[in-house]
Amino acid sequence: MHVVYPLVVSALLFSIGVYGVLARRNAILVLMSVELMLNAVNLNLVVFDVWLRDRLHGGQVLTLFVIVIAAAEVGLGLAIVLSVFRNRRTIDVDRLRDLSERDLMSPTTAGPPGSGPSGPPTPPDAGPAAPGPRPAPSGSGSAGALDPSEAG
Amino acid sequence: MTSQVPDLWPPSAQEVVFLLLGVVALGSALLVVTTRQLVHAALWLVVCFGALAGGYLVLTAEFVAWVQVLIYVGAIVVLLLFGIMLTRAPIGRSAGLDSGNRVTAATVAVGTAAVLVTVVVQGFATAYTPLEPGGGAAATLGASIFRSWVLPFEALSVLLLAALIGAIVLSRTDIRPANPAADAGGPAAPTTPPHPPDPAPPPADGSGATAGETGSGRVSRDGG
Known part of the structure; x- marks a missing residue:
């Protein structure tokens, strides 16, 4: 068996996985594409193990480990996807833009742009004015001002 | 590795079998990332993983092949199908599965494939190993796992x-x-x-x- 054939199959499979991760919008399809990439890596490991005739069978053992880690990754990934779906009613990765820099200015706070993302270093002198710039939904102003000093 | 290496192009019977399985795996993987029906993507994933398990069998990695069938086809695809059902995905044909940057993604994927295939072909063009059964049996692999x-x-x-x-x-x-x-x-x-x-x-x-x-x-x- 020439080693080139499985390696070329593995490289093409990895590229297909890359296309799927970049082009798909549904989060579950993105997870499927990640599985394709992991399978390409597994094929590489098995081929190199067979080629090098490893006495410890490191390649195949590592393939088994990668399979187990992939199972754990899919379990956790689906739990996160279901949690996102429960909160947002969508799993389109194009629409989950809470961490995007571009959308930060427009929707919520236009007044204090510097103190928006950095919550904890608020000045403690302004007690009742504290819930104004804080984006977190805190119950009372004094508790929200006391909390960072209490935690940190 | 060995002294006399057979030619690359007239492939042996094992290589023909592996190449057919690889073509099946690549085609079904391409359908996974391009189909417009979400459930069909999971089912094509089963075909892809099954073909890869056949490839592992050809490469004499029997235990890895059966673990692949058990865990990937038996557990992970079922888990993905559960995810599809629980997120109330549209069962039929749906248009919004692809993002807007398909051209960029295809460019990146083709570039990755070109680089990887070029490097691999140039690096391992003469690498050859005869396949011998028993290297990936459950006994040897289990002893390796539980000793080393x-x-x-x-x-x-x-x-x-x-x-x-x-x-x-x-x-x-x-x-x-x-x-x-x-x-x-x-x-x-x-x-x-x-x-x-x-x-x-x-x-x-x-x-x-x-x-x-x-x-x-x-x-x-x-x-x-």
Whole structure:
């Protein structure tokens, strides 16, 4: 068996996985594409193990480990996807833009742009004015001002 | 590796079988990333993994092939199908599965494929090994795991347990922080939203004992 054939199959499979991760919008399809990439890596490991005739069978053992880690990754990934779906009613990765820099200015706070993302270093002198710039939904102003000093 | 290497192009029977399985795997993988029906993508994933398991069998890695069939086809694809059903995905043909940057993605993928295939073909053009059965049997692989690789194996069991507990904590909805704690404790109220798995709202003197009891009970229920 020439080693080139499985390696070329593995490289093409990895590229297909890359296309799927970049082009798909549904989060579950993105997870499927990640599985394709992991399978390409597994094929590489098995081929190199067979080629090098490893006495410890490191390649195949590592393939088994990668399979187990992939199972754990899919379990956790689906739990996160279901949690996102429960909160947002969508799993389109194009629409989950809470961490995007571009959308930060427009929707919520236009007044204090510097103190928006950095919550904890608020000045403690302004007690009742504290819930104004804080984006977190805190119950009372004094508790929200006391909390960072209490935690940190 | 060996002294006389047979030519690359007239492939042997094993290579023909492997290439056919590889073509099946690549075609079904391409359908996974291009189909417009979500459930069909999961089913084509089964075909792809099955063809890869056949490829492992040709490469004399029998145990890896059966583990691939058991875990990937039996567990992961079923888990993905559960995810598809639980997110109320459209069963039929749906148009919104592809993002807007398909051209960029295709460019990146073709570039990756070109680079990888070029490097691999130039690096391993003369690498050849005759296939001998028995290298990937369950006996040899099990002896290797439980003699040489037993420490990563145990670490992996801890990782699986952590992933199991994490998935349970993430997907259960009844272990959120209780809402009456917001009006009971004044300064501790805003700290509760970032810690959803914290199940102990009672006062500070008995909180450690109750947390320990609930933790041990959950662990024993998982183990049994």
